[in-house]
Amino acid sequence: MTTSKPSSTTSSPDGAPRRGLLDGAAVTVRLAGLSLLRGRRGVGLVLLCAAPLAWPAMELFEPGAGAKGGVGFVDLLTKSYFPVINLIVALFVGCGAIGEEVDGKTLPYLLTRPVPRSALLIGRWLSSLVAAGALLAASYVALYVATVAPMGAEALRIDLPILGWALVAMALSLVAYCALFLLLSVVVKWPLLVGLALVFVWEHFAVDLPGSVPRWSLLHHVYTLLARLSGDDGYVAIARPYGLELLPASDSLQVLAWTTVIALALALRRFSRKSFLV
């Protein structure tokens, strides 16, 4: 937890402090700030997010060896960010949302305050979205500038929608992934291990399997949204493995939304009934 600019708070008629679901969630987000990016986890994730910048940098030393332009930007997004980096950032930040208070044994201070547990959970989920979103958005912008700027200022303006849609898809994917990993952190004993298995054994490979198997992975629906929203051929090719029919954007959006709702509902149910031994 960290501190930031405080808000006004409401009091009950008798003057005693009280927070409801929305108020409690909002103050949790404000107080948490970007604290999920603190310490070794933060340093590791920043380095991970910065790693793809090496490709456009290679262009400076050896033209043709690295990535360049809008095509290079999309290529790097589909090879590194969407299938790997986004998921790892969401995994560590999502699992850490509640997990860092459990591991740090600071959860009792939060659980014994007049704030509903549901507000704490929702607030920490929103905090994880803010932290992961800020880190990834900064990385996308840096990567966009690094790959497209060498093509000239006009290219930066023309290719801007590619960056915009990538940011939208990233944000939508984080909503679902952070909820899923938050659920893991309150349900299983080793959430990071289970999460890594989910990321690398299922999400990473399912999108390339034949038949309708890819539709059981969230990543497939993220690519479908990207393909539908941007119309970029690179995304369309990934969203249609083995010629699989491209789903409507609304279908993929619903999958992400329902995944989020179900994961949060299960996490809330578990968290509100769980006895903590910290």
Add this chain to the structure above:
Amino acid sequence: MSDATAAVVEPAAAEAPVVQLERVSHWYGPVIGLNDVSLEFRPGVTGLLGPNGAGKSTLMRLMTGQMEASQGSVRVFGASPFARPEVFRRLGHSPEHEQLWDHLSGRDHLFALLHYGGFAARDARERTARTLARVGLEAAAAKKVGAYSKGMRQRLRIAQAIAHDPELVVLDEPLNGLDPVGRREMIDLVRELGASGRSVVVSGHVLHEVERMTRRIALIHRGRVLAEGTIDEIRRALDQRPHHVRVAADDPRGLARLLLEEPGVLSVRVAADEALFEVKEPGHFFDRLARIAADGFIAVKEYESTDDNLQAIFDYLVA
């Protein structure tokens, strides 16, 4: 009893209990943490005593709504405290472990918890300053908690438990890590909280320190309550069991001979100038001893019951 302890405000038996535990049991997998515990805590200070692993922290976690009992009923202010925000408005808890948010300053730490708990920013700031001064952390308020000593961390933990003026304060081993001066200050603070009408439940295993905070105790061992009440009440309840009395006299051997004839005197150990008696009916024994002293057969210099302090009671009950 020391002079300091004499001033402790005892919980009034007539007042309604703030915490009620009825036949509470709790298991950690196959291990039992609490076994059929029934207890009540009223306004004033109550000491929860027991060795490490006795079940004190489990009891406190149940009282502070962090865990739900496997069996039985826990009620705080008449309601189940588990995940119940309205109970937490009136409850302050200082956990046993010393973990805090090390990256924050003491001031920010306390402010964050008060603001999170519902206090408007201005009110939270005022309370933060007031409480840090009360626990002696005013000078270190801007320092990062990670750089705090063990004693300072303990003070901050207690500060966050009392900053919102709760009616019930639950302090798990509040004297751990404090130096002698800090311990004395903390004991005074606990007594002051009890004297102000709050209910304070304080755990510990340094018996004489708990005795300085309160005469009302609950003894816990292996998940069970061995005894509950004032130290004197517990001692009286134990009168049917052997009681140890040390008598210093000019002829301890002759005194032992005379008293061994009395019913209820179970054994005696004689040293150079004193005798240690094991008696079953202390009242009768003291009457007889007084008569012997009055008759002047043997000069009795002094006598004391070695079972009246907390350590003796505890040793006796867990033996």
